[in-house]
Amino acid sequence: MSSAASRRTVAPFGRRLGAVEANRAVGAYRVLEVADPGGPAPRPGQFYMLAAHERWGGGEAERPFLPRAFSFLRATDERLEFLLEDVGPGTRRLAELGPGDGLWLTGPLGIGFAAPEDGRAAVLVGGGIGIVPLGGWQDEIGGPALLGFRSAEHAAAAGLLAHAEVATDDGSVGHHGPVTDLLAEFLGASPDAVVYACGPPAMLEAVRALCAERGVPAQLAMESGMACGFGACFGCVVPTRHGYVRLCLDGPVLDAADLETALVAGAGH
Amino acid sequence: MSSAASRRTVAPFGRRLGAVEANRAVGAYRVLEVADPGGPAPRPGQFYMLAAHERWGGGEAERPFLPRAFSFLRATDERLEFLLEDVGPGTRRLAELGPGDGLWLTGPLGIGFAAPEDGRAAVLVGGGIGIVPLGGWQDEIGGPALLGFRSAEHAAAAGLLAHAEVATDDGSVGHHGPVTDLLAEFLGASPDAVVYACGPPAMLEAVRALCAERGVPAQLAMESGMACGFGACFGCVVPTRHGYVRLCLDGPVLDAADLETALVAGAGH
């Protein structure tokens, strides 16, 4: 167990076998509840590498082969909640697991969000599946959640956070437009905020640019293609002002000030 | 549809998607009932190449990749019955399919048994999973079935044939000893028989040697490792007195007289 101040809970060495306890739909996504007996409590923003215990492989183009990275939504009493979006063979396989099915898990990995310094008020900004790491973080530090989705079907997941204000691309629920419209409005009213954001690269880049312009600190939970999740392969690098950093080791949460852009080649769908 | 005289029903070109209708245990084996709408009626002894529609791969050692060869037990009204023994990643995957699951099938392939000539009486000899091609053949030509199994659990499958006399390796049911003991006894009483046999290499070799010694004609439904099942890869050859033959094309039923041995390298478990 780590103190709330630490951004990294150390993981047990190796992968371990968890068990799926439930798999339910939330709008366009699936929530997977996984028993992780003896697993340590992760810090919000950290992630796990997951693979099905059986039949990991044999999907489209004979994949998956490597484990896949997933933030946790919430972690309580050695039970982890994951939220999945089916975008390819790995997420498809995981999304079909049911109660009793085994799941390899390694983690928690990487570093989580840093608590607001100097009394700034937190605002959480999520896009699509990017709402996941905000769940546990909001439980800890509170703050409103500004959430963008493609459509009403996806926006159903907004219910997983508290105090959510929603924007949709198609205007079917909430504000019609990008979630950064909501953020711009919010920052107009509360310029002393600190922004915690997670979402697709284009959204993160818009958040980064907006915060840079307004001089507001921001922490971005980013994505990139990963093979190992623990710094072994050097495959997940993203460019920062100080050179490439391994996102699985020095992220996935990066300080927006360290980035020239949040657009990472090969990330996103 | 082919006439009963023909040994080869021509297959529709390509693979087609069948649907599993039922999967039930028979002793140590699984019976898979598969709907094959529009599929032609196969000749007993012919076989199909099968692969699961989804998740064919990702098992032990990242296999299966190629389809697997299976005799059919019975074929009625565009429904095929297969009997499976779980011996590796391919059979394991097929054995877990349930009603509604898709199954790629190609076939019927190869040639089936030839009807008894000159009024000889048929006797069927099966060992373990090798009882499968005898099912439909017995329905057509009758005759007693002498069936050998490892144990009582496996011998439960003897009920899939009529007039079965059983031998087990462990003596838990029927004769305690090899099924060729039963055959030797039978041929002693009925030397004018024709033998149709299928089973593990060592059993087939014992049958071949016995029949050769007694001057009794025998047809052996054999196994070898296959990649394609339709003569494309030249991978499934077995040695005969006339050189190598592709078992999927010129077999799997071979005339025992053409063989110096029924022990095929790489076949059997």
Next chain:
Amino acid sequence: MIDFCGIELAHPIVNGSGTFDAIAARRTFGEALLANFPFAAFVSKTVTLEPRQGNPPPRLWEQAAGLLNSIGLPNRGLEGYLEHDLPELAALPVPLIVNVMGFTREEVGQLVQAFALRDEVAALELNVSCPNVESGLIMGADPGETAALLEHVRPLTSKPLIVKLTPNATDVGAVAAAAEAAGANAVSLVNTLRGMALHPRTGEPWLGGGTGGVSGSAVRAIALAQVKEVAARVAIPIVGMGGVQRGADAAELLRTGAALVAVGTESFRDPDAGGRVARELADLLSERSEVAPETRSDKAPKTGVR
């Protein structure tokens, strides 16, 4: 229609030599095979001067996402082929490409000369790359050897000569360039990659032939890289192959510089794989040209779809 070395083809998908026996397939699938023939040209299995039994079984090993084989080029030999196979293959609804291999330059020359006379044969493919038979490695792995072979056989026929390259070479681009310079009309690649498996129980080599060749999805990325290297070195058309399973895989080889694409191991998983890949490819290309012409490569394949 596509023009490949002067041969008109209905689409860019052919078979890999030795991965489809049209005569056996016709016995298995009947006349439906001809009505739905999956390939735009048929490439027959390697023919040698003398008949060959091939390697002792087992000849197959399934590996992760691929196949390891040690077939050993069984065939009836030149005479047997001319007498038995050629008439049946000439009856196929598509042009015939005959793949030949010799253990010396002179043998290859004899084979080329024999087929040069046959109108049924549209082109010849020279197997200089079979990893199962010693000479394959020697002739196709070295630019000098390849050039010498081509110089010997080029004068013997006016039919297109396709050199099938081995991937077990340090520099396939150099071998391809040597073949082109010495008069080859096309190159094809990849043949199988040398591999080996052990018997799970005895620990002895599983394959009767000792070592074998790897094909299938496992080699797709390797094949693509080699096609790219060769495309950078030669102007003659390339027949790309290695792990093609879907239309998208074929599109990638075409985009990387192949003029035709061959389907091999995937035919074992789906006898109509060639036809399916051709249909998927056509759908992909028409989708792309409808939806987003600007995303298509400006590098046109060496021999285009007219």
Next chain:
Amino acid sequence: MIDFCGIELAHPIVNGSGTFDAIAARRTFGEALLANFPFAAFVSKTVTLEPRQGNPPPRLWEQAAGLLNSIGLPNRGLEGYLEHDLPELAALPVPLIVNVMGFTREEVGQLVQAFALRDEVAALELNVSCPNVESGLIMGADPGETAALLEHVRPLTSKPLIVKLTPNATDVGAVAAAAEAAGANAVSLVNTLRGMALHPRTGEPWLGGGTGGVSGSAVRAIALAQVKEVAARVAIPIVGMGGVQRGADAAELLRTGAALVAVGTESFRDPDAGGRVARELADLLSERSEVAPETRSDKAPKTGVR
């Protein structure tokens, strides 16, 4: 204990260079990593004279049963390694093997010379085979080049020199023999096979580095064949690797002539893969010696388990 070039190892499993960062793993897994260190020796990622950023992302492509990578050898350079990495790696509970690569013989010489002085370093591995960086291909694909390199660096150290061979060569056996003749103490293989993938939407090369190297299960049979070829040509010990996932895979490499086995890509799927493979291997070997001694090979590995 096992003796490898005079180094005592607790078991025959090490890591493949560049597939495990013990420093990063310690940050992630804490001291439990040291208590359960998965490898009998630690091979560090390739060090070059100058620091390198590595290739632009994306650096990874998942292929069928394998991985295609284009990392581009990011590292702090010799000075940074000596200052930052070496002290931390010296604290590991196992011997350290440092993998080095230079763009000229002189550069390799400088690297070898620098590490020759460091007691923390048990042995050096020469990366002459990296397919992502031009010189890798050149030095390790040609027996003459390899010999010349060894002749240059051999006098510079008495530490064991392991030459890491590239599989992208016509004749790895000849390269290995040249390395042995010029004084190498061991060879390791296989490095990754050159491969390429295209972006599914744009059709442009996916990897930031253009082409990359294939590893994982997909290459296991290819690796086994190459280890066999090399074992037939050299008497020095072999570190076998390529697609090892289970104890049984390691046992096959040992049986085929390897003295040690390295686990690479499988560590990405299971951080403790090395430890698991070592345990599975020990179980297998003790099972075999109990149950069926007569089925074991009489070809003992070059360096045996004492």
